Amino acid sequence: MKKLVIIPARSGSKRLPNKNLKLLDSKPLIMHSVDIAREIFNDNEICISTDSTKIKAVVEKSGLNVPFLRPQELAQDTSSTEEVLIHALNWYNNNGYEPDMIILLQPTSPFRQLKDINNAIAKFSKSIDMVVSVKKGKANPYFNLYEENDSGFLKKSKKSTFERSQDCPEVWEFNGSIYIINVANLKIKGFSNFNKIIKYDIDDPIYSLDIDTEYDWLIANAIIQEKYENS
Secondary structure, eight states, X not given: OOEEEEEEOOSOOSSSTTGGGSEETTEEHHHHHHHHHHHHSOGGGEEEEOSXXXXXXXXXXXXXXXXXXXOGGGSSTTOOHHHHHHHHHHXXXXXXXXXXXXXXXXXXXXXXXXXXXXXXXXXXXXXXXXXXXXXEOSSOTTTTOEEEOTTSOEEESSOOOOSSGGGSOOOEEEEEEEEEEEXXXXXXXXXXXXXXXXXXXXXXTTTTOOOOSHHHHHHHXXXXXXXXXXX
């Protein structure tokens, strides 16, 4: 199957300004995803979708071409990942390349491993919508997740009589690291209507870290510091 790796990296970020260009372990955050992608895929299979000339310049300094800039209307807080993927797909389709699967690697997951990308791809088939990396959820809608009703009172998100968390059904969170997406189904259904999703479980919280806030950034740097202290 033909593959297209998409690494989306817009310039704006309110919770962690300029996060894609912030230095982590002496290189811009986005380059952690670019470098691991280049270990597996050919350069012509890797798409950096960005609206930023600065991000484009940083990536191209490594030798990887960034063939287009994402339009500003697709680089807003309200822009969806689906819109960004379809825009990139259309560009490649119009230029003679029609992939069967998208490997979405968000730059906010700098500690993902090669083996996890390869193993997630191995679980994919054309009969499903998506393989997605997950981590086991700490909170559980049957036990300690609540919603506020119209009267302002909290009620369990899922009605249950479980008295111990270990008796509840297991739940998983998307960890934001790896998405293997069926292109045909993305175009037909869209993300919100995917109903054939297979999980790829990443147990280690380090490899599941998704950098979205200043707190996450502090954790990432602590992980790097620990690595050097133990090397």
